[in-house]
Amino acid sequence: MTFIRDRIRYTVCGVYLIMFSTCSILMMILFLTNIIIAVRYDSYLLRLWACHGHPYLFVVILNISILITAIIAIENVSTRYFNVDRYRSRKCAIFILFNLFILVSILNLDKIFARKLKFDQTGHLYCTYEYPLRKFWFYINNSTFYFYIIIPCIIHLLCIICIYSKIKQHKQIWHRKILIYIDSLLPSFIIIFCLCIYGIFRYLFNSCIIYSNRFYIGLHIGFLLLLYIPQIFTFSIYISPNKYYLKEFQQLWIYRLLFCCFPEKQRQIQQFQVMNNLWQRRTSLETAMTISTLNDYCIDSEFYKNIKLEL
Structure with a gap:
């Protein structure tokens, strides 16, 4: 609701923020569908959705969100420090988002084609990888995963270094200036922390941790939740530290509804x-x-x- 306001959505960064918020909402909806799957898992359609549709959509939305955060960081630095017009044509932003969606959708097709529902000896359905395709999709999945981790981390780190170098040029006390630019620094710090922690554990999980150990599987799921922090706390990361976005939020009816009591x-x-x-x-x-x-x-x-x- 904040990002679709006129003075934000007509900016290039506003296009990325609207897409990021949309992905966050879709991800929360997919979270809720897990409850339906858990309650009515005996249905064949739900098993088919749990095996193919849900993992595919979830990973696609998650990866697109991670890449969008890197683009937002680049846009903030370029408009703030390199005098790039933030009200320029938005066609380029839409073109970039469209190509990202196509790329991520293709790179995660293993969730559809490398999985299959089968019946066990007791007649129950279970989801498994097809062995002839497993090795090929395994290497594709691992290589693209580190692409989603390493590239955004490098971009966010370069943006932090650029902002810090600009802050050091001012004669004022530099740590006070950091508070002024916290709206650009905070998202990058949070995303780097989440991606690095999960990336390190994912590397250990693939190299030296036994998959059959329930404790490590549960630990892996816990670290996986770190990737969803930027999407869950979109308001706290992108709106609260930014005075302009916060002012736009204060003009919404939902703000007046929250504070009327x-x-x-x-x-x-x-x-x-x-x-x-x-x-x-x-x-x-x-x-x-x-x-x-x-x-x-x-x-x-x-x-x-x-x-x-x-x-």
Whole structure:
């Protein structure tokens, strides 16, 4: 609801954020379908869905989400530090997302073609890999998995280094500047942490951990949940640290609905906003600067006379 607002969705980064949020919602829906499968697993259609459809869609959405986070990081750095117009044509963003969807969909076809439902000796259906195709799809799956882990980590790390180098150029205290750019740094830190921890365990799991051990399988599932943290906490990662996105969220009806029952809390928020605006107006008497991002305020003297803060 926040990212589809006019001033966000018309930006190139807004296109990626809308797609990322859509993937997060679809992933939560797929989580809920696991409950239906667990309750009514005797149905043949549900077994077929659990063997082919659910793993395929889940992995495709997860991998696309990971790659989109890397693209968002690149977009934030390019618009903030290299003066790239964030309101440029969105056709390129749509083209990139379309090609990512095709690429990820093809690389995960093993979830459909390398699996098959079979009957055991007792007449129960179970899902298994076909042996002639297993070795080929095994190498494809492992190689693409590390592509989804290593490439996004490198991109996020380079973006962090670029932001840090820009922060060090300012004469102000650098650790205070980090708090100002936390909206770009926080997503990259979280995603690198989640991907690296799971990637290390996945490597150990494939090389020296016994698959038949239930403890290690349960541990693997626990580490697998780390990959879903960016999707589950989209609001906390991308909206809360960003003053511009948070301001757009505060204009939604859902925000007024959430805080209408807490008038005291709403009053404190309004007082804080008033004090923050007064502080920003005071800084307008200092050295002038230009707007480079959606989060910057124009502190030009002529603009100060109008006392009107706009994008």
